[in-house]
Amino acid sequence: MTVLETRNLTKRYAAGDQQVIAVDGLDLQVEAGEVFGFLGPNGAGKSTTIDMLLDYVRPTEGSATILGRDTHAESGALRRHVGVLPEGLDLYGRLSGRRHLEFAIDWMDAGDDPDAVLDRVGLTPADAARPVADYSKGMQQRLALGMAVVGDPELLLLDEPSSGLDPHGIQQMRTLVREEAAQGTTVFFSSHVLGEVETVCDRIGILYGGRLVAVDEVERLRETVGAGSELRLRVRGEVPVDVAGLEGVESVSRSGDLLQVTTTDPRQKAAVVTRLTTAGVEILDVDSEEASLEDVFTAYTTGETPGGEDESAAASGVVP
């Protein structure tokens, strides 16, 4: 069953006498029970898309449905089934954390126990008693996450959920997402950090310049991303073996004691190191550069993969 679907979803803004395309003909389907990662750099149109799903912003063209209902016409009724963590949200500074949860429970007509929710997002009852104005950004984000899962929603829409969270908080957030998914909740998770979505998501859609440049399963994405992944070694003396000849190695360059090896498959990095050590090369240091999100977009937008678009077309709608 399709939980979330967009058809030609488009948003254009007037900026002076020019039109800026924030989201450009988005066609997307998220199936029930899936954890879907919505990946893209800042300004790619992720938030605008989510804003349209929540009826904060109205599409210029196209439409979206959640659980089969139109996100504009039936937005009020829909929200009872959708838990939301909006980006750039703010809470009511004068009210306590617990009061926020009580309101959320009330508004969702739910029977959740506030203490249980607090526990899931790692807030103590003492934290909950304080006014939210005293909270750090991370604590606010935890509370907001707790408010999003109140009422056992069928769909969780999380917009950049890790922003403001410390590593421990991110870990707890991931656990929570996995728990929700295990209960059959569909999760739509936006982020501009690749590493974040690939650890929790089943499928990832990449948004770039307002267009969906790729939708892939995480495994396949990882393979594509492998292209451009770089290994940097500090070595002493001559390198007597042929590294460039290894399968999956794209290029090798040497400057001073720095050896740079580009691989198409990240798993080849180990093979490179093994070959060097077996040949008796002294490796002083190993440094590996993860393929950046830019590289991922490049990989997908240069038309190397199915579903890729040509770069100029994708770049035409870039929002600064």
Added chain:
Amino acid sequence: MTVSWVDIARKDFEDAARSRMLWGFIAVFVAFLAMSLPVAEQLFPDAVAVTPTKALSGVAMLAQLFVPGIALVAAYMAIVGERRSGSLRMLLSYPFSRRDVVAGKLGGRLLVTVTALTIGYAVASVLVVVLYGLPDPAAFAGFVGAGVLLGVTFTGIAIGGSAAASSRGRAMTLTIGSFVGMVFFWKPVAAGLYHAITGSLPGLHADRWYFLLKRLNPLEAFRALTSAALGQEVSAVPRFPVEDLPAYASPGQPDLATRLVGEVPFYLQDWFSVVVLVAWGVCPVLLGYWRFERADLG
């Protein structure tokens, strides 16, 4: 149970009632009253014995500035504030419609305004009774009723502006700007218009439409209503000598009936002031909601 605007109103009252700015404003109002009432003689242009109703008319004179002030401060950020900060995104992620938001905010802030006015008026009334004795109950009821109605009207203006605006500055222009316009520019503009059309400033006798134009100002409507309730002219603040009145008429406002040729039309009768105030309360909310419903809240 389904959620509705009542839930938003409840949340909003709880939140707004904790605002220090609002309480500061009420404190200034109360302090102003406490300072001016014991020397109420000073509020009147000529030396008179101050009766309870006269004292109340002094309170009403101050109230025509403070009541709108309290209502505007209590409500002009109600919606646009949440829109700018992002808490509106959170609120709207729950099963509320935008109409619920506007209605709930209106309800919540009306409760705030009325609570604030109750406190302010209670203090004022106690002072009046202690200093000048008991006023006539009917006059007192009319005095309080007109004040509350003025507060309700300006809460409506503030909520309407807050719903229509996309930024704090625009909300201020729409709400506080309107108020400043009503206080300082309405009467000169009306007199100027009269001069442009008839070639002379409004004199002791003027055309009906001029009086209607003046009366359409909610502050003027409040003044007319309170004056009628107290049987005692409430002075306008500030006073503009834009009308060409004979010298003998200047201390008090001359009675409207004597300034009109023929009968007083319905739209210049006292009850019509209530219509004016209600219209000023309702129309901005409807217009603001209309804008808000169509706005992108990105």
